[in-house]
Amino acid sequence: APPRPLLSAARLAPLPAPPQPARPGPAASMSRRRHSDENDGGQPHKRRRTSEPSEIEERLESLICRVGEKSTSSLESNLEGLAGVLEADLPNYKSKILRILCTVARLLPEKLTVYTTLVGLLNARNYNFGGEFVEAMIRQLKECLKANMYNEAVYLVRFLSDLVNCHVIAAPSMVAMFENFVSVTQEEDVPQVRCDWYVFAFLSSLPWVGKELYEKKDAEMDRILSQTESYLKRRQKIHVPMLQVWSADKPHPQEEYLDCLWAQIQKLKKDRWQERHILRPYLAFDSILCEALQHNLPPFTPPPHTEDSVYPMPRVIFRMFDYTDDPEGPVMPGSHSVERFVIEENLHCIIKSHWKERKTCAAQLLSYPGNNKIPLNYHIVEVVFAELFQLPVPPHIEVMYTTLLIELCKLQPGSLPQVLAQATEMLYMRLDTMNTTCIDRFMNWFSHHLSNFQFRWSWEDWSDCLTHDLDKPKPKFVREVLEKCMRLSYHQRIIDIVPATFSVLSPANPSCIYKYGDESNKSLPGYTVALCLTIAIKNKTSNDEIFGILKDVPNPNQDDDDDEGFTFNPLKIEVFVQTLLHLAAKSFSHSFSALAKFHEVFKTLAESDEGKLHVLRVVYEVWKNHPQMIAVLVDKMIRTQIVDCAAVANWIFSPELAHDFTRFYIWEILHSTIRKMNKHVVKIQKELEETKARLARQHKRRDSDDDDDDDDRSSDREDGPLEEQIERLQEKVESAQSEQKNLFLVIFQRFIMILTEHLVRCETGGIDVITPWYKNCIERLQQIFLQHHQIIQQYMLTLENLLFTAELDHHILAVFQQFCALQA
Amino acid sequence: MCSVAMLSVLRSDSYAELSQYRDQHFRGNRYDQERLLKKSCTLYVGNLSFYTTEEQIYELFGKSGDIKKIIMGLDKVKKTACGFCFVEYYSRGDAENAMRYINGTRLDDRIIRTDWDAGFKEGRQYGRGRSGGQVRDEYRQDYDAGRGGYGKVVQPQ
Numbered sequence: 001a002p003p004r005p006l007l008s009a010a011r012l013a014p015l016p017a018p019p020q021p022a023r024p025g026p027a028a029s030m031s032r033r034r035h036s037d038e039n040d041g042g043q044p045h046k047r048r049r050t051s052e053p054s055e056i057e058e059r060l061e062s063l064i065c066r067v068g069e070k071s072t073s074s075l076e077s078n079l080e081g082l083a084g085v086l087e088a089d090l091p092n093y094k095s096k097i098l099r100i101l102c103t104v105a106r107l108l109p110e111k112l113t114v115y116t117t118l119v120g121l122l123n124a125r126n127y128n129f130g131g132e133f134v135e136a137m138i139r140q141l142k143e144c145l146k147a148n149m150y151n152e153a154v155y156l157v158r159f160l161s162d163l164v165n166c167h168v169i170a171a172p173s174m175v176a177m178f179e180n181f182v183s184v185t186q187e188e189d190v191p192q193v194r195c196d197w198y199v200f201a202f203l204s205s206l207p208w209v210g211k212e213l214y215e216k217k218d219a220e221m222d223r224i225l226s227q228t229e230s231y232l233k234r235r236q237k238i239h240v241p242m243l244q245v246w247s248a249d250k251p252h253p254q255e256e257y258l259d260c261l262w263a264q265i266q267k268l269k270k271d272r273w274q275e276r277h278i279l280r281p282y283l284a285f286d287s288i289l290c291e292a293l294q295h296n297l298p299p300f301t302p303p304p305h306t307e308d309s310v311y312p313m314p315r316v317i318f319r320m321f322d323y324t325d326d327p328e329g330p331v332m333p334g335s336h337s338v339e340r341f342v343i344e345e346n347l348h349c350i351i352k353s354h355w356k357e358r359k360t361c362a363a364q365l366l367s368y369p370g371n372n373k374i375p376l377n378y379h380i381v382e383v384v385f386a387e388l389f390q391l392p393v394p395p396h397i398e399v400m401y402t403t404l405l406i407e408l409c410k411l412q413p414g415s416l417p418q419v420l421a422q423a424t425e426m427l428y429m430r431l432d433t434m435n436t437t438c439i440d441r442f443m444n445w446f447s448h449h450l451s452n453f454q455f456r457w458s459w460e461d462w463s464d465c466l467t468h469d470l471d472k473p474k475p476k477f478v479r480e481v482l483e484k485c486m487r488l489s490y491h492q493r494i495i496d497i498v499p500a501t502f503s504v505l506s507p508a509n510p511s512c513i514y515k516y517g518d519e520s521n522k523s524l525p526g527y528t529v530a531l532c533l534t535i536a537i538k539n540k541t542s543n544d545e546i547f548g549i550l551k552d553v554p555n556p557n558q559d560d561d562d563d564e565g566f567t568f569n570p571l572k573i574e575v576f577v578q579t580l581l582h583l584a585a586k587s588f589s590h591s592f593s594a595l596a597k598f599h600e601v602f603k604t605l606a607e608s609d610e611g612k613l614h615v616l617r618v619v620y621e622v623w624k625n626h627p628q629m630i631a632v633l634v635d636k637m638i639r640t641q642i643v644d645c646a647a648v649a650n651w652i653f654s655p656e657l658a659h660d661f662t663r664f665y666i667w668e669i670l671h672s673t674i675r676k677m678n679k680h681v682v683k684i685q686k687e688l689e690e691t692k693a694r695l696a697r698q699h700k701r702r703d704s705d706d707d708d709d710d711d712d713r714s715s716d717r718e719d720g721p722l723e724e725q726i727e728r729l730q731e732k733v734e735s736a737q738s739e740q741k742n743l744f745l746v747i748f749q750r751f752i753m754i755l756t757e758h759l760v761r762c763e764t765g766g767i768d769v770i771t772p773w774y775k776n777c778i779e780r781l782q783q784i785f786l787q788h789h790q791i792i793q794q795y796m797l798t799l800e801n802l803l804f805t806a807e808l809d810h811h812i813l814a815v816f817q818q819f820c821a822l823q824a
Numbered sequence: 825m826c827s828v829a830m831l832s833v834l835r836s837d838s839y840a841e842l843s844q845y846r847d848q849h850f851r852g853n854r855y856d857q858e859r860l861l862k863k864s865c866t867l868y869v870g871n872l873s874f875y876t877t878e879e880q881i882y883e884l885f886g887k888s889g890d891i892k893k894i895i896m897g898l899d900k901v902k903k904t905a906c907g908f909c910f911v912e913y914y915s916r917g918d919a920e921n922a923m924r925y926i927n928g929t930r931l932d933d934r935i936i937r938t939d940w941d942a943g944f945k946e947g948r949q950y951g952r953g954r955s956g957g958q959v960r961d962e963y964r965q966d967y968d969a970g971r972g973g974y975g976k977v978v979q980p981q
């Protein structure tokens with residue numbers, strides 16, 4: 001469809017005046033009567049045909065939001081038209097217009113200069129409105145900072161600074177604000193991340209307004225810049241290795257975000273603040289705008305640091321492309337050019353705005369202006385992977401990026417797939433230094449992507465990986481990819497899609513291993529009981545009869561069996577679990593039914609901690625060729641409380657699993673287990689809050705009703721059940737939180753043990769500590785910290801005093817120190 | 825003011841909205857049905873191959889969150905898979921993400937379609953076509969190797 005003409009200023013009349021507000025009714029129950037009914041008791045008259053207030057607000061919002069989109073008229077003409085319409089509407093709709101403009105400043109940062117121009121035009125026509133807008137923006141900025149909405153606050157600061165270019169705000173007052181920002185770096189006893197934010201807000205506005213501010217106040221700007229520089233030199237950067245996607249500096253250094261921005265601003269200053277990428281519609285209106293009177297920003301004191309302040313985490317800038325990667329197309333701006341910063345910021349903002357609408361998101365990314373001057377496809381792919389690989393976690397759910405890339409390929413079938421293939425190749429080449437968590441995400445993305453394109457890939461290009469040890473990153477990656485591809489298809493398909501030489505990397509056929517299956521295993525202890533059990537289960541016997549059959553199983557651990565047979569008997573567990581899982585092997589549903597039907601037997605056999613561990617061991621023995629089945633069974637067993645989370649954690653670190661310790665599915669299981677624990681705690685906390693709220697409402701209802709009933713006893717009786725419930729839930733919450741803390745402590749403890757073992761062995765053997773296993777393990781430990789950082793923050797004292805003490809090997813302690821540095 | 829104010833252009837979530845389809849066999853009025861659809865955690869998944877397994881569905885739909893249950897759609901007569909299923913999540917947000925990012929992508933090389941479901945009830949796992957499979961496989965004219973070949977109306981007796 002051709003783009004609609006957005007506005008025709010001459011034909012667009014201002015909106016009708018609002019209807020008179022209804023008189024307030026005498027009592028609450030009267031409030032629903034409409035204004036028109038109140039007027040006469042006789043015949044109801046027709047309501048006047050005026051637009052509802054909400055309709056008007058919608059129309060205003062729509063007009064404002066749509067300016068800047070594709071249109072048959074030029075952007076300048078649309079802005080001029082809109083400014084005229086809004087100016088005419090100011091008498092009646094000023095507060096609505098103020099609110100909408102403040103909101104677009106905060107939520108549509110990718111259209112920053114469009115809206116600053118609009119505000120500039122309005123200010124030129126109505127000085128008071130300009131002043132009120134600036135005041136409203138400052139109020140909104142303060143609210144955002146108090147509400148820990150720091151990312152959006154940056155957009156507000158940038159908006160204010162661009163208003164200098166539109167002659168709305170006087171440059172010296174903006175410089176004064178930035179002086180106050182950067183003097184936060186002089187505050188004592190505040191987290192570094194607080195100072196970081198104020199410096200970032202200042203530096204990241206300079207691409208837009210550096211030139212103007214420097215022209216008006218160069219001495220002051222030099223002072224602020226020098227103060228910034230000395231802060232950047234003295235701030236600590238212990239956290240950086242934990243956040244880098246690659247540990248190598250070649251071919252592109254993975255810089256800390258403030259370092260990168262500082263280099264970009266330095267270069268901009270050296271280029272005398274000449275910046276040519278940003279679209280500046282206000283330049284076309286210079287003659288109008290320079291006639292406008294400017295406002296001074298009120299002196300801005302940064303709100304003080306409080307206990308509740310949560311500042312953004314530091315970041316590392318992800319770079320994978322440079323100008324050599326697209327030799328035929330336009331030149332990619334260098335890593336320290338301010339253009340690179342602005343392009344990346346805007347592309348990230350577009351994804352932030354449209355993440356729910358994948359087609360719109362793809363279209364908006366591809367219509368980013370400057371398409372012929374920059375290699376847009378490369379920028380887009382780099383920004384998407386930057387988010388996908390971001391540590392600690394991507395801004396959005398991983399699967400969104402897979403689908404977004406597919407939409408982008410659909411819209412640019414002749415060019416984007418090639419860039420994506422090139423990117424895949426580059427990521428593969430650099431696997432040796434890639435963070436393990438990022439390799440996981442790369443592997444997940446690549447396998448899911450391939451499944452949408454018939455698994456077509458030039459695997460032979462990756463034959464080099466066959467010459468390496470299978471535990472090296474490249475062959476390991478290919479193995480995991482093939483395993484994931486198999487999960488989305490089936491075993492034979494994978495055999496068919498790879499060259500014969502790759503068979504050593506192909507996944508195992510996901511079949512069940514039943515140790516009592518063959519007649520040749522007759523001599524195994526428990527064999528006859530297994531046969532008996534098989535027949536019984538096929539004949540749908542009761543749980544009691546199952547217990548009866550199992551009584552006959554001797555306990556290899558003790559000389560005489562207990563009467564009940566309820567003590568830990570590994571052989572009993574083995575026979576039962578092996579047989580049942582074998583019978584239910586047909587599908588996940590069959591296995592889940594089996595777990596449900598024989599839940600009582602499981603609970604009894606797995607009552608002790610050793611029992612739980614052994615159940616998990618047997619599950620592994622039966623299904624070691626089908627990791628996906630192991631994962632879903634463990635999930636079900638946790639949810640039905642056959643095993644608990646700590647048992648799973650201990651099992652993962654057990655010697656039996658050492659062979660699979662670096663395989664992706666193990667960590668999938670562990671993180672899923674931690675997530676279940678976290679969700680459980682949140683669920684009970686929510687129940688507690690809801691019950692407390694119900695009690696509060698009950699009190700309120702009692703207080704607001706008439707005070708005739710002074711009977712305290714009846715009030716207590718009403719409260720009784722709820723208060724009991726609250727007490728019970730409080731206990732439940734405490735118990736769940738304690739279980740959660742214990743889970744993390746178990747995990748950290750096991751990591752420390754297993755890493756220390758390795759380090760000691762290497763030291764005494766005189767071999768290099770950094771083996772593929774070690775890199776994997778230490779990065780898995782980092783992953784625990786990063787992925788669950790909010791919860792782990794609660795345990796800092798315990799971790800510091802109990803586990804991560806000074807006696808620990810410095811390799812392990814470094815991970816803890818890096819983590820502490822993230823919010824320091 | 826800050827945290828509440830939003831823009832309709834950013835609220836748009838068309839992939840997660842209700843479609844026009846309403847199950848004609850639903851016991852209850854339209855209002856009840858829509859109320860259930862709007863808070864449901866269950867998705868109907870269509871256009872599956874007859875050979876697509878529960879495991880494959882788990883793997884793909886697991887990408888938007890933890891799956892509570894999968895119920896395979898069955899031919900009423902043969903009791904074999906007939907190309908649809910229900911996926912139930914523990915949380916609505918996970919189901920919404922499936923609607924946003926898994927709907928309209930491929931599983932087993934086929935573009936699959938997801939839609940909100942009011943909730944599984946016994947009996948709904950069976951196809952409603954006369955021959956036992958899904959209605960769409962009764963009347964279609966094309967040849968689809970993954971769905972039993974030609975539609976029943978075209979197949980030789």
